[in-house]
Amino acid sequence: MPDSLPGSCACAVMTAFNQPLAVQSFAMPRDLAPGELIVRVELAGICGTDVHLHKGQLAIPLPLILGHETTAFVAAMGASDTKDWLGRPLSVGDRVSFTVGRTCKECRYCRVYRLPSRCLKRQAYGVNTPCAQPPHLLGGYGQYHFLHADTAVFKLPDDLPSEALVGAGCALVTAVHGFERMRMSWGESVLIQGSGPVGLAALAVAKESGGRPIIVIGGPRERLERCRRFGADLTIDIDEVPDPQQRLRMVREATDGLGADVVVECVGMPVAVAEGWDLCRDGGKYLVLGHYGDAGPIALNPHVITRKELTVYGSWGSEPQHWVAAIELLRTRRERYPFHELITHRYPLAGVNEALAAVASWQTGKAVIVPNG
Numbered sequence: 350m351p352d353s354l355p356g357s358c359a360c361a362v363m364t365a366f367n368q369p370l371a372v373q374s375f376a377m378p379r380d381l382a383p384g385e386l387i388v389r390v391e392l393a394g395i396c397g398t399d400v401h402l403h404k405g406q407l408a409i410p411l412p413l414i415l416g417h418e419t420t421a422f423v424a425a426m427g428a429s430d431t432k433d434w435l436g437r438p439l440s441v442g443d444r445v446s447f448t449v450g451r452t453c454k455e456c457r458y459c460r461v462y463r464l465p466s467r468c469l470k471r472q473a474y475g476v477n478t479p480c481a482q483p484p485h486l487l488g489g490y491g492q493y494h495f496l497h498a499d500t501a502v503f504k505l506p507d508d509l510p511s512e513a514l515v516g517a518g519c520a521l522v523t524a525v526h527g528f529e530r531m532r533m534s535w536g537e538s539v540l541i542q543g544s545g546p547v548g549l550a551a552l553a554v555a556k557e558s559g560g561r562p563i564i565v566i567g568g569p570r571e572r573l574e575r576c577r578r579f580g581a582d583l584t585i586d587i588d589e590v591p592d593p594q595q596r597l598r599m600v601r602e603a604t605d606g607l608g609a610d611v612v613v614e615c616v617g618m619p620v621a622v623a624e625g626w627d628l629c630r631d632g633g634k635y636l637v638l639g640h641y642g643d644a645g646p647i648a649l650n651p652h653v654i655t656r657k658e659l660t661v662y663g664s665w666g667s668e669p670q671h672w673v674a675a676i677e678l679l680r681t682r683r684e685r686y687p688f689h690e691l692i693t694h695r696y697p698l699a700g701v702n703e704a705l706a707a708v709a710s711w712q713t714g715k716a717v718i719v720p721n722g
């Protein structure tokens with residue numbers, strides 16, 4: 350272990366659902382194997398999913414260090430010739446981000462179905478990697494983060510601010526993955542349900558994929574204004590147009606009377622799915638992006654799928670290639686999609702509970718923890 354690393358570091362630990370996180374001290378991992386890294390956390394984004402995890406809406410092991418949207422600086426390397434996922438040499442001090450999911454590369458989903466996001470042994474930092482045993486530092490809400498040798502690490506380009514990457518958060522890679530699965534065609538009309546972080550990310554990806562027109566249904570007004578700045582052609586405020594039938598009429602009016610070619614669910618409320626099927630044109634595609642947490646069942650009419658010949662897509666998490674695309678999008682289109690502007694609140698590690706509460710009650714744009722600030 351290099352002398353420059355402290356012997357211990359502080360992390361915010363979730364020991365029970367719905368209880369305050371506790372800042373605890375952990376021993377710094379020693380004797381790194383080749384490929385392993387210790388990184389010093391710069392920014393740890395607070396994702397809406399963290400709020401759901403804190404409420405116990407996914408079966409995850411505890412105690413856990415939350416945080417899956419992280420930028421950091423390489424602080425220690427198990428071998429001096431370690432490279433990032435794209436084969437670029439890494440050095441101590443490099444600014445990096447990383448894919449939180451790690452896969453076994455051996456199960457049938459990894460090997461045969463080429464669906465690593467559904468790997469039977471998938472581990473995700475900050476989601477299902479408990480911190481009780483060494484190397485402990487397995488989530489973003491801490492001063493340092495340990496990275497296993499098989500982590501997809503990305504050296505960040507100098508002209509990409511960390512705020513852009515964390516501002517876009519896991520929503521952007523989620524959207525990139527979803528659109529890849531759906532194989533949207535250039536020139537298709539896109540309706541996005543929801544104007545939160547996932548909706549905004551889907552909007553940017555739809556725009557870059559040649560979608561037109563792009564319509565967003567959501568609220569409140571400020572979020573819809575941002576959607577228009579990001580390139581939405583039409584926004585429909587659910588507060589101003591509370592009647593689903595009227596929303597349907599407006600969407601059809603904007604799509605030659607037929608409904609959208611592509612509808613992307615980014616709301617996280619099950620009831621939106623039934624409306625979304627109505628908003629699709631016959632033969633259209635419906636992508637469910639907003640239900641990482643289990644928000645429960647609703648009654649849906651399968652007749653709609655048959656009659657309209659709909660195709661429904663799901664998409665879970667992201668894979669390293671989606672990070673490559675997202676990083677390049679953010680680097681080259683920063684003016685077009687100013688995701689860095691989404692960050693409204695910064696908290697020290699000791700303010701983590703205040704931060705989670707603020708995110709849970711919609712008081713923030715994007716909130717980040719600055720654990721070494």
Ligand SMILES: [Zn+2]
Pocket residue numbers: 396397398399417518519520
């Ligand atoms: Zn997330």
Ligand SMILES: [Zn+2]
Pocket residue numbers: 452453454455456457458459460467468469470471
């Ligand atoms: Zn696997």
